Amino acid sequence: MNSIILGVLIFLSSLAFFGLYIAYKGPDAVHRVIAINVIFTKSTVMIVLLSVLTNQYSFVDVALVYALMGFVATVAVSKYLEKGKLK
Numbered sequence: 001m002n003s004i005i006l007g008v009l010i011f012l013s014s015l016a017f018f019g020l021y022i023a024y025k026g027p028d029a030v031h032r033v034i035a036i037n038v039i040f041t042k043s044t045v046m047i048v049l050l051s052v053l054t055n056q057y058s059f060v061d062v063a064l065v066y067a068l069m070g071f072v073a074t075v076a077v078s079k080y081l082e083k084g085k086l087k
Contacts, residue, residue, distance in 0.1 A: 002053060005049050005053045006053065008049060009046055009049055009053075012042050012046050012049075013042075013046065016042045016043065016046075019035045019036075019038045019039045020035075020039065022035040023035035023036050023039065029081050033074060033077050033078060033081065036073075036077075037070060037074045040066070040067070040069075040070030040071075040073070040074070041067070041070065043066065043070075044063045044066050044070070045063075047059055047062060047063040047066060048060055048063045051063070
C-alpha cells in the first residue's frame, strides 16, 4: 500500500511541474490562474497522501488550510483580472 501511495505522490509532483510550465508560459492570464489553482489542488492532495503515508493525520488540517488559501488567492486574482481592482 505504501508503494502505491509513494508512486501516486511522485506522479502528482511530476504533473505539478507541468502545471508550473503552463503557469509560466500560459497563453494568457486566465490560463495562468487556472494552472496555479491546479498546482494548489495537487499540493493539497499530496499533503493528505503524505499524512496517510506517515500516519500523522494532523497534516490533514494543514492541507485544509492550504486549500482554503489557494481558493482565496484564486478568487482574489480572478476578481483583479476581471475588474482591475480588489474592491
